[in-house]
Amino acid sequence: MTKAITRRSFLGTTAVASIAALAPLRASAASGELSVWKFGGTPTEVEQWAARNEAFAAANPDIELNYSYFNGQIRRQKILAGFQTNRLADVIVAFGQDIPEFVGFGMVQPLDDIAGDRIDGWKERVVPEVLESGMHEGKLYGLPTYVDMASFLAVNLDALEEAGFDRPPATWEELREYARAMTKPDRPGIAFPATTAPVDINIFEGIAYANGGRIYDEETNKVTLNDPGVVDALQLYVDLIADGSTPQATSLTETFFRDTAQLFGQGRSAMWIGLSWLNTPWGVNDDVRWTGVPFPRPETPTGSFDPVAAIMDPTAILMVSSRAENPEAAVEYLDFWSQDAQLEIWGGQPEVARIPAGKAAWDNAELAETWPKWVEAYEAGTLFEGAAPMPRFIGVSAIEAALGTAIQEAVLGQKTPQQALDDATSAAQTQIDLIRG
Amino acid sequence: MRHDRLLAYAMILPVVAAVLAFVVGPTYNVATLSLTKVVMGMERGFGTFDNFRALTADPVFWLVMKNTAIWILGGTVLCVTVGLAVGTFLALDSRLTGWLRALILLPWVIPDVVTAMAWKWMLHGQVGIIGQTLQDTGLTDRPISFLGDPQLVMWTLVVVLIWRKMPLVALILCAAIRSVPDDQLEAARMDGANAWERFRFVTIPNIAFSLTAVTVISMIWITAEFALPWIMTGGGPANASQIMATYIYQQSFEFFNWGVASAMSVINLLMLVSIVALYLYINRRSWASEGSQ
Numbered sequence: 001m002t003k004a005i006t007r008r009s010f011l012g013t014t015a016v017a018s019i020a021a022l023a024p025l026r027a028s029a030a031s032g033e034l035s036v037w038k039f040g041g042t043p044t045e046v047e048q049w050a051a052r053n054e055a056f057a058a059a060n061p062d063i064e065l066n067y068s069y070f071n072g073q074i075r076r077q078k079i080l081a082g083f084q085t086n087r088l089a090d091v092i093v094a095f096g097q098d099i100p101e102f103v104g105f106g107m108v109q110p111l112d113d114i115a116g117d118r119i120d121g122w123k124e125r126v127v128p129e130v131l132e133s134g135m136h137e138g139k140l141y142g143l144p145t146y147v148d149m150a151s152f153l154a155v156n157l158d159a160l161e162e163a164g165f166d167r168p169p170a171t172w173e174e175l176r177e178y179a180r181a182m183t184k185p186d187r188p189g190i191a192f193p194a195t196t197a198p199v200d201i202n203i204f205e206g207i208a209y210a211n212g213g214r215i216y217d218e219e220t221n222k223v224t225l226n227d228p229g230v231v232d233a234l235q236l237y238v239d240l241i242a243d244g245s246t247p248q249a250t251s252l253t254e255t256f257f258r259d260t261a262q263l264f265g266q267g268r269s270a271m272w273i274g275l276s277w278l279n280t281p282w283g284v285n286d287d288v289r290w291t292g293v294p295f296p297r298p299e300t301p302t303g304s305f306d307p308v309a310a311i312m313d314p315t316a317i318l319m320v321s322s323r324a325e326n327p328e329a330a331v332e333y334l335d336f337w338s339q340d341a342q343l344e345i346w347g348g349q350p351e352v353a354r355i356p357a358g359k360a361a362w363d364n365a366e367l368a369e370t371w372p373k374w375v376e377a378y379e380a381g382t383l384f385e386g387a388a389p390m391p392r393f394i395g396v397s398a399i400e401a402a403l404g405t406a407i408q409e410a411v412l413g414q415k416t417p418q419q420a421l422d423d424a425t426s427a428a429q430t431q432i433d434l435i436r437g
Numbered sequence: 438m439r440h441d442r443l444l445a446y447a448m449i450l451p452v453v454a455a456v457l458a459f460v461v462g463p464t465y466n467v468a469t470l471s472l473t474k475v476v477m478g479m480e481r482g483f484g485t486f487d488n489f490r491a492l493t494a495d496p497v498f499w500l501v502m503k504n505t506a507i508w509i510l511g512g513t514v515l516c517v518t519v520g521l522a523v524g525t526f527l528a529l530d531s532r533l534t535g536w537l538r539a540l541i542l543l544p545w546v547i548p549d550v551v552t553a554m555a556w557k558w559m560l561h562g563q564v565g566i567i568g569q570t571l572q573d574t575g576l577t578d579r580p581i582s583f584l585g586d587p588q589l590v591m592w593t594l595v596v597v598l599i600w601r602k603m604p605l606v607a608l609i610l611c612a613a614i615r616s617v618p619d620d621q622l623e624a625a626r627m628d629g630a631n632a633w634e635r636f637r638f639v640t641i642p643n644i645a646f647s648l649t650a651v652t653v654i655s656m657i658w659i660t661a662e663f664a665l666p667w668i669m670t671g672g673g674p675a676n677a678s679q680i681m682a683t684y685i686y687q688q689s690f691e692f693f694n695w696g697v698a699s700a701m702s703v704i705n706l707l708m709l710v711s712i713v714a715l716y717l718y719i720n721r722r723s724w725a726s727e728g729s730q
Contacts, residue, residue: 437476
């Protein structure tokens with residue numbers, strides 16, 4: 001028995017077959033598996049990120065999201081191992097300081113090449129100075145969700161008033177005077193973290209850059225750790241210790257930023273030096289009244305470079321791996337995180353620890369309530385005025401490690417700041433020459 | 438006969454393959470990488486000693502060598518000595534030692550990260566219970582920063598290491614001591630040997646094989662230990678606790694300086710092989726006699 005093929009049945013069958021064949025192609029624009037690795041973040045942020053991922057999954061049922069969270073300290077090891085073994089995630093949420101090295105090693109790809117039509121929307125929704133922090137050599141490599149800035153000072157208001165002051169210190173000289181006056185036998189006037197943790201080093205860099213120092217000059221390929229701007233900033237640390245205003249020097253070198261924040265939160269130090277988030281991720285005891293202000297400025301900057309108002313880095317910036325098997329889905333994910341609904345997480349709903357990237361986030365009352373001065377400055381267009389990126393270049397970790405050692409040597413009194421930074425410059429230059437060839 | 442030989446080869450084949458894949462292969466890779474110039478993560482030419490030259494010119498490397506000697510030799514000697522003392526005590530028959538033999542394994546079963554974090558906080562200069570207790574009891578004027586003081590940090594790490602590694606050494610030696618023949622000890626006693634003499638001239642020769650084995654194993658464990666020093670100090674302060682394991686990690690994963698890291702791994706391997714070979718050579722008699730029993 002044969003069955004005749006009619007024109008109608010032929011056309012109908014062909015149409016169904018064509019739809020079936022083309023359907024996967026059309027859906028492949030945003031479908032399939034998508035792996036995401038996120039590194040670091042405050043407890044609230046980590047919780048929120050996972051919750052919003054569920055919203056992404058619901059809105060993109062064809063994308064199978066495979067999300068993993070890791071401690072920020074292991075990000076370089078994890079990413080490097082993933083790259084070497086061809087198991088790197090499609091999307092990496094890491095630090096802006098990593099971009100030059102990741103680009104240099106071919107680990108991430110420019111978003112201009114894969115997200116061209118989405119970037120206009122990002123520009124509309126993201127603060128330009130913050131979006132700029134995702135750029136490297138004229139190309140956009142990452143979508144920032146917020147930035148952290150350095151350096152800031154947390155001040156215990158009761159201790160301030162007790163010592164007879166009506167405003168926080170504004171200059172380095174005032175800082176030493178305030179710290180001495182606020183010191184009690186059981187409570188140092190000021191504490192600063194001096195371990196080799198990258199954040200502790202970033203905190204110091206904020207002070208040195210504001211004094212016209214730099215750690216590396218890309219134009220000459222020279223390490224500049226012994227620039228007067230850096231040396232004098234380290235001298236300030238040493239002076240604060242010599243004044244008797246800090247905990248024991250040996251204790252500073254074992255207490256990193258989070259522990260220092262907690263000691264301040266418990267009323268065990270009158271001031272502490274940190275990044276822009278200060279105590280907001282961890283809070284303070286109910287009986288501790290406090291405020292956060294930009295770190296005091298030197299009376300006359302002594303560095304060889306232009307003093308900056310602050311240094312900043314996006315510490316949750318979304319990058320797309322160069323080996324992403326599904327770049328369409330990766331771009332969809334980045335676009336999702338560029339939406340106001342997601343960026344508002346850092347506008348005080350519920351996270352107040354960061355400087356938000358989303359323009360809309362700045363309208364939130366919660367942010368204005370916690371950081372009125374920031375919002376004022378943002379609205380006046382001066383918040384990012386004079387700010388520079390945190391150090392970022394190939395070999396940055398080697399120089400920062402040498403700087404960390406120099407800070408500890410000076411703090412412990414093993415060497416003068418000048419000697420410690422001269423030695424660090426020499427050691428870091430050798431490392432840089434090896435790494436950069 | 439020929440069939441048996443083939444069967445024997447077939448049965449050891451998986452082990453040989455595993456050793457080749459997981460030991461010989463990576464060792465070969467590291468050795469070749471140590472002789473390769475690596476620039477910006479890319480291999481740029483094999484057959485250079487640049488990485489070794491860079492290491493010898495690095496002042497931190499010599500500090501690392503000194504710290505590593507304290508870590509490995511100090512750690513091993515103290516771990517085995519304390520383990521022998523504790524093992525000797527545990528070998529005594531009593532209800533207390535019966536309980537202690539089980540309890541002593543607790544430090545061994547706690548994960549490295551938990552151990553490191555707990556000790557880090559107990560030893561902290563501002564909030565640590567140990568420094569606070571020393572101050573409260575009048576033994577010190579002010580709390581001591583065990584991990585922040587460059588003079589103390591390395592030996593403090595060794596103490597924590599011993600706390601962590603010693604229990605298993607003690608148990609192995611305890612088992613060896615308990616297997617010493619009673620008739621030999623009794624004969625020595627009848628000949629007028631006191632307790633120390635019985636221990637020195639009867640017990641020690643009998644446990645020499647176990648003692649050698651745990652010494653070599655401890656040395657390897659301690660050389661490979663990374664989490665404890667890295668989490669507790671990160672190599673600080675001012676590199677005062679930087680050892681081979683942590684410096685190799687820093688060069689590899691923080692600086693992406695894989696050539697230098699590989700050169701250091703090769704030196705580390707040669708050092709360990711030399712120490713173990715020397716130790717085995719010195720103890721060759723006890724090793725050979727016990728092994729043949």
